Amino acid sequence: MATLEQLRFDNTYARLPAGFGARVHPSPFPDAKLVSVNPAALKLLDLTPEEAQRPEFVAAMGGAKPLPGMEPFAMVYAGHQFGVYVPRLGDGRALLLGEVRDAAGAKWDLHLKGGGPTPFSRGGDGRAVLRSTIREYLCGEAMHGLGIPTTRGLGILGSQAPVYREAVETGAMLVRMAPSHVRFGTFEFFHYTEQTEHVATLADHVITEHFPQLAGQEGRYARFYTEVVERTARLIAQWQAVGFAHGVMNTDNMSILGLTLDYGPFGFLDDFEPGFICNHSDDRGRYAFDQQPRIGLWNLACLGEALLTLISEDEARAALATYQPAYNAHFMDRMRAKLGLRETRDEDRELVSDLFARMAEAHVDYTRFFRALGHFASADGADTRPVRDMFPAPEGFDAWAGRYRARLAAEGSVDAERHARMTRVNPKYVLRNWVAQEAISRAEAGDFSLVDRLLGVLSDPFAEHPDAEPYAAAPPTWGRHLAVSCSS
Numbered sequence: 001m002a003t004l005e006q007l008r009f010d011n012t013y014a015r016l017p018a019g020f021g022a023r024v025h026p027s028p029f030p031d032a033k034l035v036s037v038n039p040a041a042l043k044l045l046d047l048t049p050e051e052a053q054r055p056e057f058v059a060a061m062g063g064a065k066p067l068p069g070m071e072p073f074a075m076v077y078a079g080h081q082f083g084v085y086v087p088r089l090g091d092g093r094a095l096l097l098g099e100v101r102d103a104a105g106a107k108w109d110l111h112l113k114g115g116g117p118t119p120f121s122r123g124g125d126g127r128a129v130l131r132s133t134i135r136e137y138l139c140g141e142a143m144h145g146l147g148i149p150t151t152r153g154l155g156i157l158g159s160q161a162p163v164y165r166e167a168v169e170t171g172a173m174l175v176r177m178a179p180s181h182v183r184f185g186t187f188e189f190f191h192y193t194e195q196t197e198h199v200a201t202l203a204d205h206v207i208t209e210h211f212p213q214l215a216g217q218e219g220r221y222a223r224f225y226t227e228v229v230e231r232t233a234r235l236i237a238q239w240q241a242v243g244f245a246h247g248v249m250n251t252d253n254m255s256i257l258g259l260t261l262d263y264g265p266f267g268f269l270d271d272f273e274p275g276f277i278c279n280h281s282d283d284r285g286r287y288a289f290d291q292q293p294r295i296g297l298w299n300l301a302c303l304g305e306a307l308l309t310l311i312s313e314d315e316a317r318a319a320l321a322t323y324q325p326a327y328n329a330h331f332m333d334r335m336r337a338k339l340g341l342r343e344t345r346d347e348d349r350e351l352v353s354d355l356f357a358r359m360a361e362a363h364v365d366y367t368r369f370f371r372a373l374g375h376f377a378s379a380d381g382a383d384t385r386p387v388r389d390m391f392p393a394p395e396g397f398d399a400w401a402g403r404y405r406a407r408l409a410a411e412g413s414v415d416a417e418r419h420a421r422m423t424r425v426n427p428k429y430v431l432r433n434w435v436a437q438e439a440i441s442r443a444e445a446g447d448f449s450l451v452d453r454l455l456g457v458l459s460d461p462f463a464e465h466p467d468a469e470p471y472a473a474a475p476p477t478w479g480r481h482l483a484v485s486c487s488s
């Protein structure tokens with residue numbers, strides 16, 4: 001266990017040649033205070049919970065008094081936003097405080113989101129509002145709890161400082177952690193500004209730090225790209241299986257490590273709705289739920305383009321060609337697990353697509369359906385309530401249930417054992433928009449207890465949490481189809 005002062009900083013990114021970003025001074029909130037801290041993330045840094053309660057913690061993380069070894073740095077990047085290339089974005093409101101190397105040698109970016117203007121702010125205020133900070137903080141932990149690669153929140157620093165969006169809101173800062181914040185768009189920036197040597201420097205940096213088995217190897221860039229294709233395919237398969245819509249899959253929000261990055265207007269499905277658009281500003285549905293696998297491929301093609309000074313077109317094409325099969329395989333693995341199937345059979349794809357069609361038609365709650373399906377009694381003629389009751393016209397479900405029953409019988413499935421397995425993969429809790437909204441409303445009134453409670457529940461989403469039962473419910477009327485804007 002370490003104290004704050006004992007954190008070991010190894011700022012590999014800030015030491016790259018000039019051109020990768022800018023040294024910056026964060027702009028602290030004078031009244032910053034720690035309003036929530038994530039014990040699991042503290043542990044990753046070997047910090048005890050007491051360290052977070054010291055005034056030095058807020059001062060260091062909030063930018064007022066950096067720790068020895070911190071070198072606040074804003075990273076430059078570009079990106080395709082809604083299909084359009086924007087040549088220069090960069091950390092306009094986030095910045096890398098420093099990179100912590102833990103005792104085991106693992107490296108953690110400490111990233112401050114909402115830390116004030118940087119040279120990349122493009123006229124923005126460099127701030128983040130409390131509302132979006134809470135959403136990102138909770139969802140990072142929810143995804144981690146679901147076993148999906150993601151950035152993590154270390155804590156939220158609150159303030160009464162006004163931040164002007166559509167309405168006046170209060171500002172907040174999120175201290176975020178990830179092994180790296182390099183994005184597809186970081187490569188695009190150097191490629192399109194024709195800084196070819198920096199494309200190679202960046203690729204070698206990422207390889208050395210995160211794909212060390214490829215370092216110095218012949219053909220490493222093509223293998224690196226292939227690995228990013230694989231990780232992205234797996235990530236998006238995980239999103240689809242859990243019913244997560246990211247909302248802003250611009251290439252500047254695509255992590256080179258295949259992490260879920262930048263929680264903005266995201267949403268988990270309530271009712272199963274394939275074309276669900278969670279981002280209020282996405283009027284054409286480019287980032288609709290069912291478009292995500294296709295957009296993942298599109299974004300990878302952008303990355304491939306940006307690597308063409310390091311790999312050949314044939315290599316890029318060959319790597320990209322692995323996306324769809326990898327995605328399909330990962331997705332079907334996850335769906336089989338959700339259905340409690342152990343064997344792989346040809347008819348599985350159809351079993352899944354038939355189910356989805358019926359769920360969409362009946363507007364069935366996605367998370368609740370799979371959780372309940374664990375209890376499905378598979379004997380011939382058995383009573384299939386309560387799953388059946390989720391369908392307003394249960395005949396549709398009965399037809400599918402017949403196929404499912406036959407499929408289970410074919411592999412000799414045993415209900416009790418299947419139920420136990422399904423409970424471990426079908427979460428009871430996801431961060432529903434209406435639940436996030438409750439936590440936000442209370443926090444805006446000064447009460448962060450629900451934020452803390454949800455953090456605990458969501459980090460263990462497969463368990464029963466009797467005191468949090470209401471948060472596993474489908475949305476109440478006010479919480480259906482909450483519009484979430486990009487403004488954050």
Ligand SMILES: Nc1ncnc2c1ncn2[C@@H]1O[C@H](COP(=O)(O)OP(=O)(O)OP(=O)(O)O)[C@@H](O)[C@H]1O
Nearest residue numbers: 089090091092093094121124125126127253262263
């Ligand atoms: N309030 C703001 N002030 C300055 N720049 C901003 C602001 N909001 C967004 N930006 C910049 O606009 C671009 C797109 O924003 P986006 O919402 O995707 O990222 P972000 O949420 O700020 O950060 P990240 O991707 O690190 O989670 C980024 O370059 C971001 O830094």
Ligand SMILES: [Mg+2]
Nearest residue numbers: 252253261262
């Ligand atoms: Mg972003």
